Amino acid sequence: xSNICQQLHDWCAxxxxxxxxxxxxxxxxxxxYLLFEKGExxxxxxxxxxxxxxxxxxxxxxxLQQHFLMENKDRSxxxxxxxxxxxxxxxxxxxxxxxxxLTTKEAKGKYAIDAEQQRTIEKKVTCYIQNNFTFIVIPxxxxxxxxxxxxxxxxxxxxxxxxxxSSTWLGLxxxxxxxxxxxxxxxxxxxxxxxxxxxxxSIFKNTP
Numbered sequence: 582x583s584n585i586c587q588q589l590h591d592w593c594a595x596x597x598x599x600x601x602x603x604x605x606x607x608x609x610x611x612x613x614y615l616l617f618e619k620g621e622x623x624x625x626x627x628x629x630x631x632x633x634x635x636x637x638x639x640x641x642x643x644x645l646q647q648h649f650l651m652e653n654k655d656r657s658x659x660x661x662x663x664x665x666x667x668x669x670x671x672x673x674x675x676x677x678x679x680x681x682x683l684t685t686k687e688a689k690g691k692y693a694i695d696a697e698q699q700r701t702i703e704k705k706v707t708c709y710i711q712n713n714f715t716f717i718v719i720p721x722x723x724x725x726x727x728x729x730x731x732x733x734x735x736x737x738x739x740x741x742x743x744x745x746x747s748s749t750w751l752g753l754x755x756x757x758x759x760x761x762x763x764x765x766x767x768x769x770x771x772x773x774x775x776x777x778x779x780x781x782x783s784i785f786k787n788t789p
Contacts, residue, residue: 585776586741589734590624591786593617593717599628601649601711605642609640609720616766619713620752623744627715629768630752631659632734634727641718649710653682653704655769660768662755671753674701709751719788730784737775740744 593615599607600728613634617627635644647657654661661679668676684695702713721727738744746764755761759768776784 582741583741585778585781586737586744587624588739589784590599590626590629593629594626596788598715598717598748600715603645603649606640608642608645608718610633610641611727612641612718613727613734614641614645614716614718615734617715621747621750624743628744628746628764629734629738630746630764632738633645633659633730633767634721634731636724636728638724645716649714650707652700652707654679654706655682658712659766660706662757662760663751664702665710665757665781666751666755667705667709667762668702669756670751678754682726719784724776730780731781732770733767733776733780735767735770736773739765739771740775754758758776 585704597607598617602733614633615629616631616633617689618630621628621630621658633644633648647653648659651657654664664679665676667673668679670706678694678699679702681694744764750764752760752764752766759771760766763771765771
């Protein structure tokens with residue numbers, strides 16, 4: 582597994598990385614994105630710390646905007662997880678409020694939320710993401726293929742014995758055990774079926 586993961590990281594190191602602010606026109610409309618975080622290194626290069634995609638057609642760019650720009654943690658589980666770790670690191674009691682899903686009007690009316698504090702944390706999350714993360718994109722048109730590739734990339738990295746986090750990784754403060762243990766900003770699709778050599782070669786061949 583470490584060999585496949587090594588090859589994947591070696592390939593990623595040769596691809597153009599996008600950081601904030603990124604030019605949307607340089608990104609495909611559909612694809613799988615791989616995130617890298619400042620200070621996280623493995624396999625002699627930047628370590629993959631998250632893999633994600635989108636379900637809607639032509640929604641890759643808007644999905645990345647939800648992570649990097651839109652200050653609404655209920656539209657981005659990635660933002661929610663970053664906020665969780667930042668709050669836990671500070672032993673901030675607002676973590677309980679941060680866990681609430683405020684997507685609906687009913688939810689907003691049900692809970693007494695400190696709106697100013699909420700905005701403050703959202704801005705901290707935005708600042709952290711914009712200053713610490715870069716990404717590459719693997720173009721994939723079909724939804725089913727995107728989801729399959731996302732899952733296998735996540736599993737490839739999470740199963741790799743070499744891909745553990747640094748001792749200063751923010752994710753170690755996460756209240757989510759799977760994030761702390763996997764070294765990745767996600768809890769789903771971990772430790773499942775990884776990429777095969779053939780599938781890895783297909784990525785290399787089909788990505789410009």
